[in-house]
Amino acid sequence: xxxxxxxxxxxxxxxxxxxxxxxxxxxxxxxxxxxxxxxxxxxxxxxxxxxxxxxxxxxxxxxxxxxxxxxxxxxxxxxxxxxxxxxxxxxxxxxxxxxxxxxxxxxxxxxxxxxxxxxxxxxxxxxxxxxxxxxxxxxxxxxxxxxxxxxxxxxxxxxxxxxxxxxxxxxxxxxxxxxxxxxxxxxxxxxxxxxxxxxxxxxxxxxxxxxxxxxxxxxxxxxxxxxxxxxxxxxxxxxxxxxxxxxxxxxxxxxxxxxxxxxxxxxxxxxxxxxxxxxxxxxxxxx
Amino acid sequence: xxxxxxxxxxxxxxxxxxxxxxxxxxxxxxxxxxxxxxxxxxxxxxxxxxxxxxxxxxxxxxxxxxxxxxxxxxxxxxxxxxxxxxxxxxxxxxxxxxxxxxxxxxxxxxxxxxxxxxxxxxxxxxxxxxxxxxxxxxxxxxxxxxxxxxxxxxxxxxxxxxxxxxxxxxxxxxxxxxxxxxxxxxxxxxxxxxxxxxxxxxxxxxxxxxxxxxxxxxxxxxxxxxxxxxxxxxxxxxxxxxxxxxxxxxxxxxxxxxxxxxxxxxxxxxxxxxxxxxxxxxxxxxx
Numbered sequence: 001x002x003x004x005x006x007x008x009x010x011x012x013x014x015x016x017x018x019x020x021x022x023x024x025x026x027x028x029x030x031x032x033x034x035x036x037x038x039x040x041x042x043x044x045x046x047x048x049x050x051x052x053x054x055x056x057x058x059x060x061x062x063x064x065x066x067x068x069x070x071x072x073x074x075x076x077x078x079x080x081x082x083x084x085x086x087x088x089x090x091x092x093x094x095x096x097x098x099x100x101x102x103x104x105x106x107x108x109x110x111x112x113x114x115x116x117x118x119x120x121x122x123x124x125x126x127x128x129x130x131x132x133x134x135x136x137x138x139x140x141x142x143x144x145x146x147x148x149x150x151x152x153x154x155x156x157x158x159x160x161x162x163x164x165x166x167x168x169x170x171x172x173x174x175x176x177x178x179x180x181x182x183x184x185x186x187x188x189x190x191x192x193x194x195x196x197x198x199x200x201x202x203x204x205x206x207x208x209x210x211x212x213x214x215x216x217x218x219x220x221x222x223x224x225x226x227x228x229x230x231x232x233x234x235x236x237x238x239x240x241x242x243x244x245x246x247x248x249x250x251x252x253x254x255x256x257x258x259x260x261x262x263x264x265x266x267x268x269x270x271x272x273x274x275x276x277x278x279x280x281x282x283x284x285x286x287x
Numbered sequence: 288x289x290x291x292x293x294x295x296x297x298x299x300x301x302x303x304x305x306x307x308x309x310x311x312x313x314x315x316x317x318x319x320x321x322x323x324x325x326x327x328x329x330x331x332x333x334x335x336x337x338x339x340x341x342x343x344x345x346x347x348x349x350x351x352x353x354x355x356x357x358x359x360x361x362x363x364x365x366x367x368x369x370x371x372x373x374x375x376x377x378x379x380x381x382x383x384x385x386x387x388x389x390x391x392x393x394x395x396x397x398x399x400x401x402x403x404x405x406x407x408x409x410x411x412x413x414x415x416x417x418x419x420x421x422x423x424x425x426x427x428x429x430x431x432x433x434x435x436x437x438x439x440x441x442x443x444x445x446x447x448x449x450x451x452x453x454x455x456x457x458x459x460x461x462x463x464x465x466x467x468x469x470x471x472x473x474x475x476x477x478x479x480x481x482x483x484x485x486x487x488x489x490x491x492x493x494x495x496x497x498x499x500x501x502x503x504x505x506x507x508x509x510x511x512x513x514x515x516x517x518x519x520x521x522x523x524x525x526x527x528x529x530x531x532x533x534x535x536x537x538x539x540x541x542x543x544x545x546x547x548x549x550x551x552x553x554x555x556x557x558x559x560x561x562x563x564x565x566x567x568x569x570x571x572x573x574x
Contacts, residue, residue: 057395073526074494074495074525074526075494076493076494080367080392080464081392081393081395099460100460101456101459101460101463101464101465101490102490102493102494103463103464103465103493104460104461104462104463104464105367105368105392105393105462105464106368106392106393106394106395106462107393107394107461107462108344108368108393108460108461108462108463109462111461111462112460112462169388172388173386173387173388173391173395173399174391174394174395174398175391175392175393175394175395175396175398175399176388176390176391176395177367177388177390177391177392178388178390182469182470182471183469183472183493183494183496184469184471184472184493184496184499185470185471188496190525192525203388203389206363206389206390206470206471207361207362207363207389207470208361209470209471209475209496209499212471212496212499212500213499216503238361238477238479239360239361
């Protein structure tokens with residue numbers, strides 16, 4: 001019997017899947033593994049695109065987006081534009097279990113968090129503030145960075161789960177939401193098809209419901225990497241301008257096979273499997 | 288040459304598609320028709336689930352969600368938890384054309400609206416306030432109503448567009464967002480597949496990316512009604528508890544064929560086609 005699998009986007013995914021693997025080895029569920037892994041990336045202040053230490057919006061305020069999905073039941077929980085919480089993935093999970101709704105945004109998401117015991121935390125680090133001040137003073141004020149953590153897990157009971165967390169494009173407009181907290185775009189999980197999570201320019205990813213699309217391709221019989229490649233290829237064919245941006249997706253099927261692909265080079269993801277962590281660089285698709 | 292087609296959910300869809308048809312007859316685009324039709328439902332104060340006159344959240348504040356999608360380009364614009372605007376569909380369209388992002392929520396959505404010339408309007412009617420006061424005083428404080436307007440259009444150039452607008456479940460938690468402003472869940476449009484829009488309990492619809500699913504089924508060759516039926520059937524099979532709730536979807540294919548289906552009886556939609564408006568009642572699927 002396997003002890004489970006965890007897959008996560010980007011280099012910070014290595015520490016994340018290690019934490020997920022520890023949770024799985026302790027008998028945790030796929031959802032426990034998703035939360036444990038993503039929290040590691042969120043609480044790492046040196047990462048400027050996720051959780052604590054993330055770059056703020058144009059006003060200098062960190063607004064975070066996160067979501068989880070349970071592949072056994074299709075239950076979901078999501079928050080967007082949440083302020084004052086360093087690890088928003090735990091609020092998203094709490095929305096799933098404790099709200100009559102599934103997606104809370106802005107002030108309402110913060111109010112839900114306080115009501116359920118999450119204290120008000122400082123989320124802006126000195127380094128992120130300094131970067132924001134530099135941005136304010138620069139002539140070219142474009143946004144910066146979009147390295148969402150997406151994490152997928154399969155547990156020993158054969159259940160899949162997916163999660164996503166980001167502080168969003170650095171210096172974004174107030175209230176901007178990308179694909180990360182959107183079910184089907186930033187993440188999707190269904191025990192009967194597979195799980196997927198996306199990262200990159202959310203404004204493009206959400207036009208294609210990229211994670212749902214990958215799960216649909218796996219449901220139709222494609223292995224994970226081929227499912228990711230097919231989704232990236234469709235995006236490039238339908239909107240060739242996406243080749244200028246990073247749009248990447250990872251997938252995990254109900255048999256525990258993992259894969260990933262991207263619209264351009266430079267993407268990487270990490271896999272934990274029965275105690276063995278691996279790190280994969282994925283290169284460009286030109287389909 | 289046809290002058291276009293418009294399809295909209297529910298009984299208020301009749302007045303909406305009439306306005307869409309007028310826009311199409313004047314040479315307007317599918318997107319013009321979507322905006323014109325949805326504005327009619329939004330500005331009708333007697334409708335308690337959309338725009339002005341919509342039921343407020345638990346705090347007595349009206350928070351609205353809306354989105355548009357252009358099937359030619361896949362461009363999208365969306366707002367959620369927007370306050371102080373009676374016709375949020377026009378703000379969603381403005382996000383599509385004038386923001387570097389595509390989805391703005393909460394305070395940020397309001398700030399974008401003011402910056403682009405939308406004044407602060409009173410959105411709570413006396414009748415909606417009275418219903419909220421009754422709800423506050425009642426022992427059984429469940430939410431009420433979820434009759435989103437979803438509107439699809441095909442113009443004389445063969446372009447598809449989709450739009451969605453709602454004030455959400457009455458007396459919802461502050462910041463609650465359902466499927467309506469979520470691309471792929473509440474709406475989807477792609478000239479190469481078709482267009483779809485969903486209405487009903489958003490918390491269930493978004494678990495299935497229902498609108499994207501319907502477009503995928505049309506892309507694979509199903510006619511609109513069969514595509515909607517297949518999506519409703521999958522939902523009922525995967526989560527049988529959805530039979531207790533209304534989840535309905537309408538579809539329009541690139542050839543101008545329209546259809547709709549629902550998880551239970553009582554759903555209706557309206558179609559405008561070359562000057563002829565029709566009204567269709569759709570009954571329950573038991574697949």
